[in-house]
Amino acid sequence: MILSEEYLQSLLDKAYPQIRSVADCAVVLEGSIAEGFGNSSSDIDFLLIADSDADLPTMPSLLFVDGRRVEIRTRSVRQVAEQFSAVTAAAAGRPGAAPEDLLNRCQRLLRSFPLRNPELVAKVKGLMSFDDFQDTAREWWAHAARQSVRYALVLRQLGEEREAAAWTEAGLLQAVKSWAAGRGEAYLEPKWLPMQLDRIGDHPLCARYRALASLDVSGLDAADYVTEGARLTVDLGVTGAEPEAGRITVARAGAVTTWQTGERVHVVRGQQDVFVLGDRAARAWRSLVFGRTLEQTLATAQVAGVPQAGPLIAQFLRFGLVRAAWKGEGTIVPRMPLAAPSGDVTPPPSTARPVVGIGGAAAGGAEAVDLVPVPARRFSAAAMTLVWSNVLVENAREDLVGALDRGQWSVAQLSARRMLRFSLRGVLSAYAVNPLPPDSEVVRRLSLLPAAADLDEIRASAPSLETLTVACDTEGAAALAALDDFVALVRRATGAHSFPSSFGSSDGWRQTLEIGYDWLRLGAHLNADLPIDEASDLLSSGGAQPHATSV
Amino acid sequence: MRRRLRVLVTGAAGLVGAEVTARLAAAGHEVTALVHRTPVLVGNDGTPLEAAGVRCLTADVTRPRLGLSEADHEALAGGIDRIVHCAAITDFGRPEEDYQRVNVDGTAHVLELARAGGADLVHVGTAYVCGERDGLILETELDEGQRLANAYEASKLRAETLVHKARADGVRSAVVRPSIVVGDEHTGVVRDYKNIYVVLKLTTEGKVRSIPGQYEARLDLVPVDYVADVITQVTERFDEAAGRTFHAVGAPLTLRDFSDVMAEYPSFQVPRFVPPTSFDLGRLPREERVYYERVVALYESYFRRRMAFDASNTAQLVARPAPGGGQDFLRRLIDHCLESGYLGAPLPGVADVLARLDLTGADVSGPAANDANGAGR
Numbered sequence: 001m002i003l004s005e006e007y008l009q010s011l012l013d014k015a016y017p018q019i020r021s022v023a024d025c026a027v028v029l030e031g032s033i034a035e036g037f038g039n040s041s042s043d044i045d046f047l048l049i050a051d052s053d054a055d056l057p058t059m060p061s062l063l064f065v066d067g068r069r070v071e072i073r074t075r076s077v078r079q080v081a082e083q084f085s086a087v088t089a090a091a092a093g094r095p096g097a098a099p100e101d102l103l104n105r106c107q108r109l110l111r112s113f114p115l116r117n118p119e120l121v122a123k124v125k126g127l128m129s130f131d132d133f134q135d136t137a138r139e140w141w142a143h144a145a146r147q148s149v150r151y152a153l154v155l156r157q158l159g160e161e162r163e164a165a166a167w168t169e170a171g172l173l174q175a176v177k178s179w180a181a182g183r184g185e186a187y188l189e190p191k192w193l194p195m196q197l198d199r200i201g202d203h204p205l206c207a208r209y210r211a212l213a214s215l216d217v218s219g220l221d222a223a224d225y226v227t228e229g230a231r232l233t234v235d236l237g238v239t240g241a242e243p244e245a246g247r248i249t250v251a252r253a254g255a256v257t258t259w260q261t262g263e264r265v266h267v268v269r270g271q272q273d274v275f276v277l278g279d280r281a282a283r284a285w286r287s288l289v290f291g292r293t294l295e296q297t298l299a300t301a302q303v304a305g306v307p308q309a310g311p312l313i314a315q316f317l318r319f320g321l322v323r324a325a326w327k328g329e330g331t332i333v334p335r336m337p338l339a340a341p342s343g344d345v346t347p348p349p350s351t352a353r354p355v356v357g358i359g360g361a362a363a364g365g366a367e368a369v370d371l372v373p374v375p376a377r378r379f380s381a382a383a384m385t386l387v388w389s390n391v392l393v394e395n396a397r398e399d400l401v402g403a404l405d406r407g408q409w410s411v412a413q414l415s416a417r418r419m420l421r422f423s424l425r426g427v428l429s430a431y432a433v434n435p436l437p438p439d440s441e442v443v444r445r446l447s448l449l450p451a452a453a454d455l456d457e458i459r460a461s462a463p464s465l466e467t468l469t470v471a472c473d474t475e476g477a478a479a480l481a482a483l484d485d486f487v488a489l490v491r492r493a494t495g496a497h498s499f500p501s502s503f504g505s506s507d508g509w510r511q512t513l514e515i516g517y518d519w520l521r522l523g524a525h526l527n528a529d530l531p532i533d534e535a536s537d538l539l540s541s542g543g544a545q546p547h548a549t550s551v
Numbered sequence: 552m553r554r555r556l557r558v559l560v561t562g563a564a565g566l567v568g569a570e571v572t573a574r575l576a577a578a579g580h581e582v583t584a585l586v587h588r589t590p591v592l593v594g595n596d597g598t599p600l601e602a603a604g605v606r607c608l609t610a611d612v613t614r615p616r617l618g619l620s621e622a623d624h625e626a627l628a629g630g631i632d633r634i635v636h637c638a639a640i641t642d643f644g645r646p647e648e649d650y651q652r653v654n655v656d657g658t659a660h661v662l663e664l665a666r667a668g669g670a671d672l673v674h675v676g677t678a679y680v681c682g683e684r685d686g687l688i689l690e691t692e693l694d695e696g697q698r699l700a701n702a703y704e705a706s707k708l709r710a711e712t713l714v715h716k717a718r719a720d721g722v723r724s725a726v727v728r729p730s731i732v733v734g735d736e737h738t739g740v741v742r743d744y745k746n747i748y749v750v751l752k753l754t755t756e757g758k759v760r761s762i763p764g765q766y767e768a769r770l771d772l773v774p775v776d777y778v779a780d781v782i783t784q785v786t787e788r789f790d791e792a793a794g795r796t797f798h799a800v801g802a803p804l805t806l807r808d809f810s811d812v813m814a815e816y817p818s819f820q821v822p823r824f825v826p827p828t829s830f831d832l833g834r835l836p837r838e839e840r841v842y843y844e845r846v847v848a849l850y851e852s853y854f855r856r857r858m859a860f861d862a863s864n865t866a867q868l869v870a871r872p873a874p875g876g877g878q879d880f881l882r883r884l885i886d887h888c889l890e891s892g893y894l895g896a897p898l899p900g901v902a903d904v905l906a907r908l909d910l911t912g913a914d915v916s917g918p919a920a921n922d923a924n925g926a927g928r
Contacts, residue, residue, distance in 0.1 A: 252815065256815065257811065257815055258814050258815075258816075258817050258819070259814060285817050286817060286818050287817075287818065289816075289817075289818050289889060289895035290816065290886065290889055290895075291890055291895075292895070510831075513825075514761070514823065517761075521810060521824070524807055524810070525811055525814065
């Protein structure tokens, strides 16, 4: 140890009055200094063990003694016994299942240095054999290494070689930790690995590891580095990640669903996040069949017109939209122990505006896998409202034309106002405003929308259209022309120009219904709020056009 | 220990018949497996059935005396204790006379055999004899004046009615009514991809994109292994089962369940469920219309129904718990279809890859016209 026992005892004497201790408790020094590592800035970690079955707090006390940071933890004998049992139980189950903090606590205690009540320390250490712990740690690291190297092989096959090399680096570190644990070097944190390898001594595997510890050190290109890394992993005793054709398959990620509206493909993750796919990304996505190998998947994508689909599929993996599996051994779950918690990456939300059009969310290019900037339910509700608002604009226009024909000026004026407000419902919905403000407010609430040329024009024209008067033929014709121009402007601004322009055409109406049903399908999946009156009209009308003229 | 029975199983080469035969033979009974053409029995998992105690007999239920000579018929009648009548046409879209010949006349001929030898009859019907009734369907109900959706259901109702009438002549019988028979409860494995599987194939491949149906409509899928267990139990415990009907049904799935589960598979198209009143066949694209008319139209009625099947008799007699699983079960069924290659985007061959390289843009996705019955995989 870098510190003498006398010095440690004196530190403990100074620290003792500052903490609430229990009579006859044992005290050990644990952690890097007890392991024989450490330096002048290392913490002093004391563990107090009470010979009782009390529930002592887990949170450590932090003291500063003699200019050193002293961390004091407490455990009762019962709590220590429970920790050991939990490790044993986890080891008997799935490999790699034991939480890393639990392993860390057990390892530190087993390799601690006794400072008070050595009899009790010996009793506690006797609750688990170090050999058993060492086996557990070896298997635990091996599991992590296996997953990392498998994931590296996945990424290499998908053409993401630099990322594959980074995971190989992680996998190698985990493999060498496993190998070292098998030789008694079970200290969990990787930061003292160089000293652990030095202690093992002059072994060819240590030398090989040092030469491959990182891509830079190796001097290899990324693809070769992955190959060499996989080979060394095996030599370090970690099997089950040998490169082999047909071994990697595509697997399901839970709670991920695909919804197509028109030609646009949306992927919903966890009923919460909507990803919109560009054309190439969508075709690559549609090539994924669970259980098929990566080779087959890439070939299917190529036939679907997406050669080199690998990077797109890698993006789906990162975002947790799909998983890779090692045939016969389940999903590959890569992680870097004692690093930042791993999980599915979530990209920043898309800045494409408007957020949603009739045919789907806005995608920023053919390769886009863009995160829609609003939650799934609101997205779906806004999209359905957008579709229905366009239907309602057409209804109101027909009412307006009918009223003008018969000289019903008040009805015409009301219909003109409805036409304006319904079209503004569409504008707000396209920007994902949902629920909508009341119709009487839609003109003023255009202020919610960002500055943009089209929107500025809409904001400028809307107030005067809201106060139009229709009291004669001339005013009626002018109102109709002005509103038609306005609706065209709105549809340009909201990407609804693809909306069937004529509801008089049965094809146009069928197309409207189909888009409506596409959106309803997603809405039903998400239990989204339906624009219920309009939707139920559409659903119960038997496909007939609402307000279709019978003449 | 139970008495060793001499059992005749009709339709023994069929999906359910083969599984029942296997179970009865495994339980030590002496089974005569009546087959129409091929005297080879294959289990649901595709392995040939080579159980001791099974004798194959080629016969034809559509003919009087099952097409046997008088002497052979007499010998058969005298040598059996029970008949399990599985033989039936279960797929849709056949000419009406086929259903009459096989499902109705076939049952009449089997009843003659039972009457001749004093054998007990376990008649395998269908839960869908309830036709288009709504609400809870009881096992005790049969002809409630219901509207039947197709010639299959009508024939099964007539057949079951014959079985009931024969009780007056002293033919003891029990009826087992499975719902829609699909793959194994735990593995999803199925030997034949028929009926609902064909609809799944056409919709997931995007060949049929719109279906008139309601999200709340329910389809009852039942695993083949469970159906075979129920039939076997009813056969073995016939004294308790006689005169009663047993629904062999699973956990109902709504069309919304189907939609949600299908959406979990990236390569699948999810059909639009269009309210029946809004559906217009004439507006479908030509190719879709053909598939629709030839296959999906036969199932139209099933996409509207919202009944639930009571299975109290089955729960009381059969030890095995009724299958549950809902969406998980549907996933297992679909996963098996992917594994076997029945579903999922077709795997490209070298020719496909070359065709893509040809910039004339050959279409590689065109469906084979004869694939409409789902047999071609």
